[in-house]
Structure formats: structure tokens, C-alpha cells
Amino acid sequence: MKKAIKTSTLLKIIIILYLFIILFPFLWVSLTSFRPESDIWSSNALNLKGMRFTDDNYAKLFKTTIFNSLKNSLIISSITTVYVTLIASLAAYSIARLKFKFKKLLTVVILATSMFPQMIVVGPIYRIFVNLGWTNSYYISLPYSMLTLPVAVFILITHFSQIPREMEESAIMDGSSKINTFFKIILPLAAPGIFTSAIMTFIGAWNEFLLSLTLNTDEMWRTATVSISFLRGQFEIFWGQVTAATVIVTIPTLIIVILFQKQIVSGITSGALKE
Amino acid sequence: MAEIKLKDLTKVYGNGFKAVKSINLDIKDQEFMVLVGPSGCGKSTVLRMIAGLEEITSGELYIGGELMNDVDPRDRNIAMVFQNYALYPHMSVYENMAFGLKLQKVDKNEIKQRIHDAAKALDIETQLEKKPKLLSGGQRQRVALGRAIVRKPRVFLMDEPLSNLDAKLRVQMRAELIRLHDELKTTFVYVTHDQTEAMTMGTRICVLKDGEIKQVASPAQIYNKPDNLFVAGFIGSPQMNFYRGNLIKEGDTYFLLGENGVHGKFKFPVEKVAAQMLNPYLDKQIILGARPEHMILTQGEGLRAEVMVTELLGSEIHIHAYVQNEIHTVKIEAPTSIKAGDIITLLPESNHIHLFDPDSELSIV
Numbered sequence: 001m002k003k004a005i006k007t008s009t010l011l012k013i014i015i016i017l018y019l020f021i022i023l024f025p026f027l028w029v030s031l032t033s034f035r036p037e038s039d040i041w042s043s044n045a046l047n048l049k050g051m052r053f054t055d056d057n058y059a060k061l062f063k064t065t066i067f068n069s070l071k072n073s074l075i076i077s078s079i080t081t082v083y084v085t086l087i088a089s090l091a092a093y094s095i096a097r098l099k100f101k102f103k104k105l106l107t108v109v110i111l112a113t114s115m116f117p118q119m120i121v122v123g124p125i126y127r128i129f130v131n132l133g134w135t136n137s138y139y140i141s142l143p144y145s146m147l148t149l150p151v152a153v154f155i156l157i158t159h160f161s162q163i164p165r166e167m168e169e170s171a172i173m174d175g176s177s178k179i180n181t182f183f184k185i186i187l188p189l190a191a192p193g194i195f196t197s198a199i200m201t202f203i204g205a206w207n208e209f210l211l212s213l214t215l216n217t218d219e220m221w222r223t224a225t226v227s228i229s230f231l232r233g234q235f236e237i238f239w240g241q242v243t244a245a246t247v248i249v250t251i252p253t254l255i256i257v258i259l260f261q262k263q264i265v266s267g268i269t270s271g272a273l274k275e
Numbered sequence: 276m277a278e279i280k281l282k283d284l285t286k287v288y289g290n291g292f293k294a295v296k297s298i299n300l301d302i303k304d305q306e307f308m309v310l311v312g313p314s315g316c317g318k319s320t321v322l323r324m325i326a327g328l329e330e331i332t333s334g335e336l337y338i339g340g341e342l343m344n345d346v347d348p349r350d351r352n353i354a355m356v357f358q359n360y361a362l363y364p365h366m367s368v369y370e371n372m373a374f375g376l377k378l379q380k381v382d383k384n385e386i387k388q389r390i391h392d393a394a395k396a397l398d399i400e401t402q403l404e405k406k407p408k409l410l411s412g413g414q415r416q417r418v419a420l421g422r423a424i425v426r427k428p429r430v431f432l433m434d435e436p437l438s439n440l441d442a443k444l445r446v447q448m449r450a451e452l453i454r455l456h457d458e459l460k461t462t463f464v465y466v467t468h469d470q471t472e473a474m475t476m477g478t479r480i481c482v483l484k485d486g487e488i489k490q491v492a493s494p495a496q497i498y499n500k501p502d503n504l505f506v507a508g509f510i511g512s513p514q515m516n517f518y519r520g521n522l523i524k525e526g527d528t529y530f531l532l533g534e535n536g537v538h539g540k541f542k543f544p545v546e547k548v549a550a551q552m553l554n555p556y557l558d559k560q561i562i563l564g565a566r567p568e569h570m571i572l573t574q575g576e577g578l579r580a581e582v583m584v585t586e587l588l589g590s591e592i593h594i595h596a597y598v599q600n601e602i603h604t605v606k607i608e609a610p611t612s613i614k615a616g617d618i619i620t621l622l623p624e625s626n627h628i629h630l631f632d633p634d635s636e637l638s639i640v
Contacts, residue, residue, distance in 0.1 A: 099289075166361035169328050174375030174426070175349040184374075188365045 026250070033057055033243035040239050057240035061231075065219055066245055069227035072216070073249075076223060077205040079141040084148050085198045091149075092156030093186060097168075107157075114150035118210050121146065126214050136221040143211050148204040152197035159193025160186065195263050203253050224249045277339045277429035277462045278304045279325060284334035286320050286486075294320040296486040297334065307456050307463040309477035311470060313509070317486040318466045322432050325464060326355050339429060354423035355432040358439060360415045362407040368394075368418050369403040375426045386425075393421040396458070397451075413444045420452075424459065433465045437472065449475055470510050474498065482506045504636040507564050507629055513593055513604040516570060516623070518543065518563045518578070519633065522556045529553055531563045536599045538579040546625035552639055553630075561639070562631040565623030567593065567606040572613075577622035578603070582615050596621065 032040055036054045039045065044052075094100075095107055125143050129135045163186060171181040187194065212223040222230070228245045231238045257264065279302040286295040295317040302308045310318040323329035325336060327348030336343045343351060354375075362371050369390060376386045394400045397417040407415055416436065423431055436452075437445045453476055456463050467473055473480045474494045482489040482497065482505070489509075490502040501507035507515050520533030522545070529545040543563060545553070580596035580603055587609060594605045596619055603621060613619060630639040 164359060164361060166357040166359055167363065169326075170355065170357060170361035171363075171374070172328070172348050173326060173353065173355045174422070175378040176374070177349070180378070185363055189363075191365075 029243045029246050033240065033247050035240065037238070037240040057238075057244040060238070061241045061244045061248070064227070064231070064241070065222070066224070066227055066248065068220060069222050069224045070248070072221060073206055073224040074252075076138055076141050076144070076212075077202050079138060080144045080148060080205040081198050081202045083141065084145050084152055084201045085194060087145070088149055088152035088197060088201075089156055089187065089190070089194060090182075092153045093160050093182065095153070096157050096160035097165075110150050110153055113146060116146075118147075122210055122214050125211070129215050134215075136216050136218040140211060140215050141205070143215070144205050144208060147208065148201040151204070152201050155197040155200070156190065156193050159190040163189045192263055195260070199256055199260055199264055202256065206249075206253055278302060278306075278337075279430065279462065279464065280335075280337040281321070281325075282335040282337070284321065284324060284336060285332045286317070286324060286329060287332045294486055295324070298486075298488055300481060300488065300491065302462060302464060304462055305460050307453075307465065307476060307478040309465045309467060309473040309480045310483060311467055311473040311480055311509075312483035312489075314468055315485075316483040318468075318483050319434055320486075321483070322355075322434055322464060322466045325430070326353055326432050327351055328355075351430075352426075352428050353430045353432060354426050354428040355434065356419050356423050356436045358435040360407075360419040360439075362415060362418055362422075364407055367404055367406055368399065368410070368421075371407065371418060372422045372425050375422065379426070389425045389427075390421070393424045396424070396455075397421050412440055413448070416440060416448060420455070424455075428461070430462045430464065431459075433463065435467055436465075438467070438469070445472075452476060470512060474510065480510075482509060484509075500638070500640075501629065502638055504562065504564075504631045507631070507638075511566055513567050513606070515564045515566050515629070516603045516621075518565075518623075519560060520563065521558060522553060522561045524557060531561065533578075535578055541578040542576055543578075543623055543628075544625045545628065545630070549640075556632075556639070560633045562633050562636075563623065564629035564631060565627060567604040569624045569627035570603070570605040571622050571624060572605065572607065573620050573622045575620070575622075577620040579618055579620050582613055582617045582619055584615060585611070585613060594619070 031048075031051070034053050034055070034057070035045075036052055036056060039052060044050070091110070095103060121143075126135075129139070132139075134140075167185055167189065168181055171185045172178075176184065207225060208223070209225045209229075212226045213229070216222055216226070219230075224245070228242055228249065231241045231245060279300075281298050281300040281302075284295060284298045284300075285293070287293050298317075298321060300308075300321075310321060312318050320329055324331050325338070325343075327343070327346065331344050338351060338353070363374065366374065372390045372393065373386050376389065381389075390403070391400070394403055397420060399414060399417050399421060402410060402414055402418070407418065410418065416439075419436070433452075437448050440448060449472060452463075452465075456476075465472075465476060474497075477494055479491060479493055480497050481491045484505050490497060490506045492500075492502075497506060497510050501510065504517070508517070518531060518533055518541075520531040520541075520543075523530050523532050529550075531543040531545055533541050533543075535541045545563070578598060580598045582594055582596045583602075584595045586593040586595070590609055592607050592609050592611055594607065594611075594613060596603050596605070605619075605621060631637065632639055
């Protein structure tokens with residue numbers, strides 16, 4: 001009994017330590033965003049008690065194109081989420097239910113695409129986009145699927161295979177077409193999985209940097225993550241504004257995760273165990 | 276009119292497994308046909324082929340005289356009730372029942388009327404607004420039936436619909452299904468592995484084994500005149516007793532003479548069987564079958580066996596006795612003083628016996 005209590009206290013300490021390590025950078029960035037630029041690198045930086053507060057960094061940040069970038073991020077992430085979720089659910093359903101040749105191979109290929117280092121594919125994608133005249137546009141959503149689609153497909157495969165086959169057969173006997181059955185019966189039943197994959201897709205697209213930096217070079221087409229990296233003068237980086245922008249960019253994902261954490265956790269773990 | 280005709284129906288799965296081997300079966304209009312057999316006998320596959328959920332490898336399927344092989348399941352106008360009910364969990368009971376009708380573009384008021392009629396018949400009127408997960412197993416089963424009924428299909432297919440219910444509810448639903456069949460006057464095809472369900476519900480029973488039909492007949496005929504050893508052993512509970520021995524003739528009477536280990540030989544009289552049927556088997560091996568209720572305990576000649584267990588079932592008692600590791604069962608009326616360890620002498624009632632050819636396993640009579 002005593003031992004059990006000891007272990008749990010130890011476990012708590014480990015968890016708290018771990019949380020602190022994980023959260024520390026974000027906390028530090030948040031604090032820094034409220035400091036005057038001059039304090040950030042001075043000896044005052046580590047002085048928490050006598051910290052001087054200012055909203056100067058935010059005021060300056062709001063005068064940049066950050067809101068336009070946030071709008072770009074929002075639109076691009078939303079487009080990506082909608083079409084990736086749609087395609088992923090169709091693909092995952094096919095893999096989970098239909099019989100066809102080379103199914104295993106296809107599944108492996110989908111998984112493999114998510115494992116290519118991004119640096120390798122950025123070059124070719126850039127060439128293609130230049131030739132098609134697609135740079136500086138919302139078309140950037142298309143290559144985003146490379147990052148997000150495989151994960152979405154895999155989350156959904158587990159959800160679709162959990163749905164009893166009789167459910168579909170029953171609908172078909174009731175006179176429902178395949179496509180009607182998919183939208184009326186299968187999708188609602190896989191809702192937790194759809195939801196999880198949609199959120200993961202959105203966050204993945206929202207945080208993307210490299211493709212956005214390469215393909216949408218025009219200031220008006222930058223996404224939020226890229227905009228942060230451009231908060232600099234000729235000889236200096238505006239750390240105050242960078243930290244303020246980081247906080248702003250993190251907020252939407254934070255809200256999503258806090259609101260939907262229950263669904264996300266159940267969505268990721270369901271399918272792991274037989275009920 | 277919705278008679279179903281299976282002509283040389285065959286199903287071979289992708290891995291080469293022959294689930295159904297060239298089956299021929301005529302199911303009459305308004306018949307309650309029960310497909311029964313041990314697991315893996317192909318009964319569910321036959322049902323699924325009738326439904327259109329399973330492709331037909333070869334052979335022909337006719338429903339109401341029309342060839343159905345390539346007709347889409349949704350165009351066959353058939354309803355199916357599944358073992359696990361397969362209710363749509365995100366829809367209310369009402370929506371579950373309305374799903375098929377909406378797709379058929381049935382008038383809204385008509386849908387309402389049909390659902391309320393079905394709900395009334397099935398005693399689920401008060402459950403219509405609930406989601407399936409709030410219902411008990413029996414209620415879910417009724418909803419699944421209701422969903423099938425409202426569509427007014429020409430054929431009902433049922434795949435072990437009662438096997439998820441507890442014993443008491445199963446008996447109740449059995450009676451209800453019989454009543455439903457009488458009311459709806461539609462063709463029912465019912466799959467089960469439970470021979471009691473088959474016996475009590477079917478107008479006719481089709482016994483399957485290893486993808487082949489062993490016998491198709493009325494319950495009474497299947498029980499009283501099984502075509503072969505398999506049907507004789509499969510239908511009836513407790514199982515029929517079988518005895519191997521040589522057929523001999525003493526004077527005008529035929530006997531089965533068998534070995535009984537330490538107890539020497541046993542001799543059963545064989546009566547009321549035409550001599551011309553028996554003569555070819557004279558002095559050859561033969562199998563004699565007798566149901567537990569047709570076994571009697573005797574003080575005279577018979578098969579000596581040691582009682583292992585007696586089961587009291589209320590009005591009757593089943594005595595399980597072992598002879599050389601084989602169980603033999605006798606059904607007698609309660610009460611009895613016989614207990615485990617007793618030596619009893621068994622004798623089949625000679626006018627209620629079944630005889631089988633040991634090679635072909637077919638019934639001789």
C-alpha cells in the first residue's frame with residue numbers, strides 16, 4: 001500500500017517535470033512577447049520579479065501583414081481539411097472494405113509517402129508549380145495532402161473497419177445505393193474518426209512551413225508561420241514581434257485542442273482495443 | 276407470388292473453398308423454409324446468395340419466376356433480418372424503420388401509417404423515438420423485424436435472428452415469428468443452427484451439411500423418417516441412439532446382433548420392416564437408430580449399460596448411460612430410483628426404429 005503511494009507520487013513528479021519541459025518554451029515565448037525589445041537580450045531577461053510589461057510588440061505586430069497571413073493560413077488549412085478528409089474517407093473506406101488487387105501494396109505506398117523527407121520533394125513540387133503558374137495561390141493546399149492525407153487515411157481505416165459489415169448490408173437490402181449508404185450510414189458511424197482526422201489535418205496544415213515558404217513567396221500570399229520568419233530588419237530579428245506572433249498563431253490550435261480533446265483522444269485510441 | 280427456386284446453386288470462395296455445392300431447392304410461396312445445419316454447412320451462404328449479398332459462382336436463382344443472378348440486392352424487394360440486428364445506431368427507431376421506405380419514395384403519411392401498424396403489432400409503439408442503444412435485446416430484435424415488415428417485401432430472409440436473445444425470450448419470439456408468418460402470408464427463409472427452432476417454426480426444413488442438402492421435408496417427416504444418418508442424428512434432442520451390428524434372422528423374426536464389450540453380445544428385435552428391404556442385409560452390418568423416447572428399460576434381454584448421469588427436466592428424466600465410451604440416452608417419466616453407477620438394460624421399441632446402410636449412410640426403410 002505504502003509502496004503504491006510512493007510510486008504514484010514519483011509518477012506525479014515525473015509528469016509535472018515532463019509537462020514543465022514541454023510547456024517551458026511556450027511559456028517563455030509568451031512572457032517574452034510582453035517584454036520591451038530592449039529587455040529580451042539584456043541581463044534583465046532572467047529577472048521575472050522585476051519584469052516590465054508592455055503591449056508594444058503586439059501593437060507593432062498588428063501593423064504588419066500578420067492578419068492577412070492568418071487569413072491565408074485559415075483559408076488554406078480549411079481547404080486542405082475539407083478535401084483531405086473527403087478523399088481520405090473515400091480512400092480509407094475502399095481499403096477497409098472493398099476487395100481489390102494490390103491493396104496491401106497501395107496501403108504501404110500511402111504510408112511511405114508520409115515518410116519522404118519534405119526537403120526531397122520540395123524541389124520538384126516547386127518546378128511543377130512554377131510551370132503551372134500555381135505559385136502564390138491557394139493551390140498550395142494540394143501538396144499539403146502529402147503531409148496530412150496518409151495520417152488521415154490511417155486513422156479512418158481503423159474506424160471504418162470497426163463498423164459492422166451487416167450495417168451496410170442491411171442498408172443495401174433496404175434499397176440504399178452504395179454511395180447513399182456511405183454518406184447516410186457509414187460516415188455518421190465513423191464520425192469520431194472523421195472528426196479526429198479533420199482536426200489533425202487542420203493542425204498539420206496550419207503549422208506547415210517549408211512548402212509555404214517555397215511556393216507562396218509573395219508577401220500577400222504568405223501563411224502565418226512564414227510571416228513570423230519574416231519579422232526581421234536588415235541587421236536584426238524583431239524578437240518581441242516574433243514571440244507575439246507565435247502566441248497569436250498558436251491560439252487557434254490551442255482552442256481546437258482544448259475544445260475537442262475528448263474527441264481527439266477517443267478518436268486516436270479507438271480501434272486499438274476490441275470492444 | 277414469391278416462390279424461390281435454386282437451381283444447381285454453387286458458391287466457391289476466392290480461396291477455392293466450396294461453401295455450397297450445386298444445391299437444388301424449391302421454396303414455395305408463403306412457405307416458412309428453415310435452413311438448418313451445423314456451422315460451416317453453407318446455410319448462411321445460401322441465404323446471402325438469395326439476398327444478393329454474395330455473388331453466385333454458378334447455377335441459377337429465381338424469385339417469383341424471374342432470374343435474379345445479376346439483379347442488385349436493392350432491386351430484389353427482399354428484407355433481411357441479421358443476427359446482430361444491424362440497426363442504425365445514429366437513427367431513432369422510427370428513422371430506422373423509415374429508412375427503406377424513404378428510399379422507395381413512399382408517401383410520408385403512408386410511411387407513418389405503416390410504421391405505427393408494425394410498431395403496434397410488435398409492441399414497440401412507445402419506443403419509436405428512442406435510439407437503439409436504449410433498447411433491450413428483445414426490443415432491438417423487434418425493431419429489426421419491424422424494419423423488415425414495413426417494407427412489405429415479397430421475401431423475408433432471417434439469419435439466426437434469435438441467437439443473441441436469452442433462452443426465455445427466444446421461446447417467446449419463436450411463437451411471435453410463427454404468428455407473424457401467418458399474418459403476413461409472405462415467404463420466409465430462416466437460417467439457424469438450432470434444431471429446436473427448425474422443428475417448431477418451419478413449414479419445411481432443409482438440412483444442410485458440407486454445402487449439400489441432406490433432406491428437405493416437413494418437421495414431422497424429418498423427425499419420423501430421416502433420409503440418412505446425418506439428419507437422424509442432427510434433428511432431435513437429445514440425439515438419436517445408434518447401434519451397429521449384424522442383421523440376423525431367427526425363424527420369422529429379424530434381429531440386430533451387436534457386440535457389447537464385457538457384457539458380451541446384445542440382440543435387438545427388428546419389426547415392421549418389410550422383409551424384401553432387409554433380406555439384402557442379412558448377415559451383414561447395419562446401423563439401427565432409436566430416439567431416446569423410443570428406448571425402454573427392460574429386465575429381460577437387451578443392451579447392458581452403466582448410468583453416468585441422470586438429468587431431471589421436470590416431468591421427464593434423461594438417463595445418460597455409457598457403453599464402451601458411447602453415450603446412450605433414454606427418456607423416461609419422472610420419478611425414478613435409477614442413479615449414477617446403476618447397471619440398466621436398454622431396448623429400443625422395435626416398431627420405432629430406424630435402419631441405415633453403414634456404407635451409404637442412407638435410410639433402409
